[in-house]
Every structure is written in C-alpha cells, then in structure tokens.
Amino acid sequence: MTEVLISEVGPRDGLQNCKAIMPTEEKKRWxxxxxxxGLKEIEVGSFVSPKLLPQMADTGEITRFAxxxxxxxxxxxxxxxKGAQLAIDAGADKLTIPLSVSxxxxxxNIRRTHDQVIDEAKAISDLIASQPEGQRxxxxxxxxxxxxxxxxxxxxxxxxxxxxxxxxxxxxxxVGLSDTTGYADPASIKKLIRAVRAEVGAEYVTGVHLHxxxxxxxxxxxxxxxxxxxxxxxxxxxxGGCPTSPGASGNIVxxxxxxxxxxxxxxxxxxxxxxxxxxxxxxxxxxxxDLYGFTPDAGLPLGFTxxxxxxxxx
Amino acid sequence: MTEVLISEVGPRDGLQNCKAIMPTEEKKRWxxxxxxxGLKEIEVGSFVSPKLLPQMADTGEITRFAxxxxxxxxxxxxxxxKGAQLAIDAGADKLTIPLSVSxxxxxxNIRRTHDQVIDEAKAISDLIASQPEGQRxxxxxxxxxxxxxxxxxxxxxxxxxxxxxxxxxxxxxxVGLSDTTGYADPASIKKLIRAVRAEVGAEYVTGVHLHxxxxxxxxxxxxxxxxxxxxxxxxxxxxGGCPTSPGASGNIVxxxxxxxxxxxxxxxxxxxxxxxxxxxxxxxxxxxxDLYGFTPDAGLPLGFTxxxxxxxxx
Numbered sequence: 024m025t026e027v028l029i030s031e032v033g034p035r036d037g038l039q040n041c042k043a044i045m046p047t048e049e050k051k052r053w054x055x056x057x058x059x060x061g062l063k064e065i066e067v068g069s070f071v072s073p074k075l076l077p078q079m080a081d082t083g084e085i086t087r088f089a090x091x092x093x094x095x096x097x098x099x100x101x102x103x104x105k106g107a108q109l110a111i112d113a114g115a116d117k118l119t120i121p122l123s124v125s126x127x128x129x130x131x132n133i134r135r136t137h138d139q140v141i142d143e144a145k146a147i148s149d150l151i152a153s154q155p156e157g158q159r160x161x162x163x164x165x166x167x168x169x170x171x172x173x174x175x176x177x178x179x180x181x182x183x184x185x186x187x188x189x190x191x192x193x194x195x196x197x198v199g200l201s202d203t204t205g206y207a208d209p210a211s212i213k214k215l216i217r218a219v220r221a222e223v224g225a226e227y228v229t230g231v232h233l234h235x236x237x238x239x240x241x242x243x244x245x246x247x248x249x250x251x252x253x254x255x256x257x258x259x260x261x262x263g264g265c266p267t268s269p270g271a272s273g274n275i276v277x278x279x280x281x282x283x284x285x286x287x288x289x290x291x292x293x294x295x296x297x298x299x300x301x302x303x304x305x306x307x308x309x310x311x312x313d314l315y316g317f318t319p320d321a322g323l324p325l326g327f328t329x330x331x332x333x334x335x336x337x
Numbered sequence: 338m339t340e341v342l343i344s345e346v347g348p349r350d351g352l353q354n355c356k357a358i359m360p361t362e363e364k365k366r367w368x369x370x371x372x373x374x375g376l377k378e379i380e381v382g383s384f385v386s387p388k389l390l391p392q393m394a395d396t397g398e399i400t401r402f403a404x405x406x407x408x409x410x411x412x413x414x415x416x417x418x419k420g421a422q423l424a425i426d427a428g429a430d431k432l433t434i435p436l437s438v439s440x441x442x443x444x445x446n447i448r449r450t451h452d453q454v455i456d457e458a459k460a461i462s463d464l465i466a467s468q469p470e471g472q473r474x475x476x477x478x479x480x481x482x483x484x485x486x487x488x489x490x491x492x493x494x495x496x497x498x499x500x501x502x503x504x505x506x507x508x509x510x511x512v513g514l515s516d517t518t519g520y521a522d523p524a525s526i527k528k529l530i531r532a533v534r535a536e537v538g539a540e541y542v543t544g545v546h547l548h549x550x551x552x553x554x555x556x557x558x559x560x561x562x563x564x565x566x567x568x569x570x571x572x573x574x575x576x577g578g579c580p581t582s583p584g585a586s587g588n589i590v591x592x593x594x595x596x597x598x599x600x601x602x603x604x605x606x607x608x609x610x611x612x613x614x615x616x617x618x619x620x621x622x623x624x625x626x627d628l629y630g631f632t633p634d635a636g637l638p639l640g641f642t643x644x645x646x647x648x649x650x651x
Binding site: 171172173174175176177204205206208209210211235236237238239241242244245246276279282283286287288316317318321324325326 | 485486487488489490491518519520522523524525549550551552553555556558559560590593596597600601602630631632635638639640
C-alpha cells in the first residue's frame with residue numbers, strides 16, 4: 024500500500040474544543056486552504072445544538088460551502104436523527120455517529136445508553152436509505168473510548184465487538200476506532216483492529232481517530248497503518264481533542280502525520296509546505312490557542328521532497 | 338521478544354546541552370535515583386576537554402560514583418584516546434566513540450576526517466585490548482547523522498555501510514545508529530538497520546539513538562523494535578539533544594518511551610512512577626530548562642499497571 028487518506032478534523036474536533044468562536048468566513052477560508060493543500064476529506068462541523076456548542080452553530084452553512092470545493096469529501100458529526108436530517112439537507116457526504124463503548128461515559132457525555140445510541144444509528148440509517156439514489160451519504164459508527172475510558176478504565180473486548188456488530192446491524196457502512204482518551208499503544212491498536220475486523224469484516228474497518236495525549240499518537244498511527252488501516256483522522260496544529268495540559272496536544276497533528284507518511288514514501292496527497300502555510304489562518308483567528316506541531320517548529324529536513332502526487336494534489 | 342534495554346543518556350547528552358552546570362553532588366543524586374527507578378544502563382558523562390564542555394568536567398568522579406551502584410552498566414562518551422584512557426582509569430563499562438557519517442559535519446564538529454576518527458577508534462580498541470582480562474570495557478562506534486545531515490542532507494547508504502565495516506575493523510564491539518538531526522522516519526529506520534546488519538552482522542547492531550525533532554521519535558523506536566533492535570537511548574524529560582525550538586525536545590523522552598513499551602507488555606525494567614519522581618531533581622537543579630514529556634504531563638491511564646519486573650526492578 025502506498026497511499027493513505029488523511030481526514031482533517033480540525034474544523035470540527037478542533038474548533039468545538041476552542042473557547043473562542045471562529046467567524047464563519049474565516050472558517051471557510053481555512054477549509055478552502057486545507058483543500059487547496061491537498062486534503063481530500065475534511066470533517067467540517069457537528070450538527071449539534073448551538074446552545075451546547077455555539078462554535079458549531081454555522082455547520083449548515085459551512086457544509087454547503089465545503090460542498091463547492093471540487094472533489095472534497097465533506098464529513099460531519101451527527102449525534103442524532105435531527106442532526107442527520109440537517110446534514111443531509113446541507114449535502115454532507117459522510118456522517119459519523121459516535122458511540123462510546125464505555126456506557127458510563129456515554130451516559131455522562133450525551134445522556135444516552137448504548138441501546139439509545141444504537142436506536143439512533145438505526146433511525147439515521149433508515150433516513151439515509153429513504154433518500155434518492157446518489158444522494159445517500161456514507162454512515163460511520165465511531166467507537167469512542169475504544170482503548171480505555173477515564174471513568175471505567177479498560178473496556179472488555181467482547182463488549183466492543185458486540186457494539187461494532189450492533190452498529191453494522193443498525194445500518195452503518197463502517198465502524199471506526201477512536202482513542203478518545205489517549206490510552207492506546209501500538210500493541211493494543213493492532214490487537215483491537217484485528218479483533219474488530221475479524222468480527223465485522225476487514226473492509227468495514229478502515230479508519231482510526233487517534234490522540235497524542237501521552238505522545239504515542241504517531242507510533243499508534245504507524246501500528247494501525249501496518250495493520251492495513253488507510254484513513255487517519257488528524258487536526259491541524261493538534262487543535263482540540265481535549266488537551267489535558269500545556270504542551271500536550273489532544274488530536275494528532277496533521278502536519279506531523281503527513282510528514283511521517285510522506286517521509287516513508289506513502290502518499291497522502293497533501294503538500295506539506297501548503298499545509299503549513301494554513302497555520303497563520305488559525306493563529307490570526309484564534310490568537311489565544313496554542314498551535315502544536317514538531318515538524319512546523321523544526322522545519323522540513325534538508326533535501327526533503329514529496330512525491331509528485333503530494334506536490335500537485337490540489 | 339518481551340524485553341528492551343533503555344539507555345538513559347540524560348546525564349551526558351542532556352546535561353552537556355544545558356547552559357547551566359549541574360553540581361556534582363546533584364548529578365550523583367539524580368543518577369542514583371535513575372538507577373533506583375530501574376534503569377540498567379546510564380551514560381553518565383563525556384571525557385572531553387573541560388574547556389569545551391565544563392558541564393562534563395566531573396565525568397571522572399561521576400563515573401567512579403556510578404560504578405558503586407549495583408548492577409549498573411556505566412557508559413561514557415569518548416571522542417579520542419585520551420578520553421578513553423580517563424574512562425578506563427575511572428572504570429567505565431562501556432565506551433562510545435561517535436563517528437559522523439557526514440564528513441563535512443565531522444570536520445566542522447570535531448575537526449576530524451573519517452580516517453582520523455577511524456584511527457582514533459583503532460587506538461582506543463588497542464588500549465582496551467591491553468587491559469587485564471575482566472577490565473576491558475565494551476566499545477561502541479556510533480554512526481551519527483546516519484539518517485541525514487543538516488549540511489550534506491542524505492548520506493549515501495554505501496558510505497554508511499563502509500564506515501560501519503571500518504569501525505568494526507578498527508576493533509569496535511558493535512556499531513550504533515544515531516538520528517542526530519531528527520531526519521529519520523520508520524521506513525528509513527527499518528531500511529538502514531537491515532542494510533547495516535546485513536553488512537556487519539545483526540549481532541553487532543543492537544542499539545539506536547533517536548531524536549524527536551519532528552515528533553517521530555516513538556514511531557521510529559517502534560520501527561526499530563520491530564526490526565529487532567533491543568537497546569534504545571533516551572533522555573529524562575527530553576533533556577538535551579539540541580532542541581531546535583520551544584516545545585520540541587531533542588532526545589526522545591525516557592518517560593514516554595518507557596510508557597510505550599510497558600503499555601505494549603514489553604518490559605523495560607523501569608518503574609514509571611519512580612522514574613517520574615526523579616523529575617524534581619532536574620527542575621530543582623536546572624530551573625531554566627524546559628522539561629518535556631507527554632506522559633508526565635497527562636499522567637498514567639486509569640488502571641495502568643506494570644509487569645512485576647517493572648515494579649521490582651530496583
């Protein structure tokens with residue numbers, strides 16, 4: 024395999040964890056610049072109550088804008104049927120419904136039991152099926168806290184496998200694995216990917232969402248890649264992902280992830296120089312946010328070049 | 338393989354890159370605490386001119402002290418024959434002579450050509466051979482800038498292989514690979530390890546010295562581990578290793594590396610709680626130095642436990 028898909032989640036996971044609200048026009052400029060840098064999939068927002076997350080209040084407009092960018096897979100988060108309806112109305116290409124495999128976390132976080140989230144996934148899947156052919160977005164069920172929960176600790180693998188099966192049974196097109204808490208390590212990454220793939224079929228498990236809480240983000244991405252995972256969530260400048268402390272980004276940093284893969288000769292389609300040139304759009308809009316990234320800080324190695332695909336992606 | 342050796346280089350690579358000079362008695366307390374935490378090999382200093390590196394002026398005394406710690410492999414850096422003589426006099430168990438595979442870097446950094454460094458390695462090896470049996474330290478030739486040089490860029494593999502062979506021919510017991518510049522990626526790590534092992538024999542290539550300049554340090558360590566490397570240099574709090582910018586540690590952080598391996602069920606012999614408890618010894622002695630480490634910042638995951646070996650190592 025010589026290609027991976029980087030799914031940029033900064034506009035969703037990043038911005039929803041920032042205190043400041045990024046103005047709609049500045050979001051559009053950032054997303055357009057990310058697309059121009061070669062990112063082929065961007066999670067642009069979350070269809071949640073604007074009372075809960077005012078940062079995401081413009082997700083409809085942002086989704087419609089992102090749909091005008093040629094070839095971009097426009098992804099959004101939808102916690103429920105209402106959000107899914109809004110996402111479909113706006114023309115989103117991919118919907119992700121999160122299911123925390125820790126039921127305690129699920130109840131505390133979104134006040135829903137596992138049964139309730141599965142019911143919601145089924146309702147969303149039915150809604151998608153009722154759309155005209157060619158207008159049915161892809162539905163991903165994302166297993167969050169899959170590598171451990173800060174309340175429950177490790178979650179039994181049997182429980183995770185059962186929930187993966189139930190999400191697929193509810194009509195999801197795939198299941199993703201999320202290290203929400205930064206508890207994963209390369210061995211647990213490989214073990215769980217193998218187990219879930221054996222349970223629901225390898226073709227339905229292609230993506231991971233990793234955090235860098237304990238510095239293992241890129242090592243975990245490497246382990247997932249070695250297991251055949253092809254889609255990697257990441258956030259420009261490590262924005263969001265609930266960083267727990269100064270210096271510790273939450274989400275893995277898109278720039279560092281792209282640097283790793285491109286250095287290895289694995290094409291991301293992303294031009295690193297152009298990607299790094301997007302950072303001022305963030306620092307100008309969000310002057311109080313820390314921007315992370317080892318590669319942007321250190322600069323590219325002398326003689327570093329990208330495959331033509333990376334240089335001409337946009 | 339379920340065990341690795343972490344070689345703590347903070348007292349050498351860390352302290353020689355700090356502006357402040359750590360007082361001898363405080364160095365001793367730190368080294369003793371690291372040993373107590375379970376570290377089995379510590380590079381305690383460098384036998385260089387105290388005019389060039391006053392931070393290392395007490396390496397003789399420190400080496401003699403470290404030799405009193407039960408079971409500790411006491412490693413030192415020696416750039417030349419004079420340093421090797423002092424190291425042997427002090428009773429060091431392991432001597433490392435660095436050879437930059439970039440000749441430009443070698444000349445600028447230590448004013449020596451490749452031929453001159455090889456001659457020095459031969460002289461050191463002869464000196465070791467002249468010692469009484471049982472008092473002959475292990476000699477490692479360390480190939481620095483092996484993954485690229487900030488002046489020359491990539492160094493041809495053929496040149497690296499030739500230098501590895503010449504170091505072994507000069508009498509080194511092993512050769513190590515050093516990513517001095519943070520240019521390595523998991524693919525180049527695997528490729529070079531395989532090539533050098535094929536050239537000089539796998540049993541003579543067991544250790545790597547990695548930097549985290551571009552955030553790939555742990556991913557590179559994972560790649561090296563997967564290739565069968567068993568010894569990993571690291572520095573507590575990421576001290577030293579020429580950090581190029583704020584937030585970017587130079588050396589890989591011992592705490593994060595130990596966390597990765599222990600999480601994977603690979604024993605390091607190091608107790609993470611005890612290791613992290615050593616950090617105040619550094620911050621007290623070196624108040625102006627930034628201490629890095631994602632795991633110390635985030636804390637250990639809920640329910641994290643270490644194998645008995647890790648808990649009782651000291």
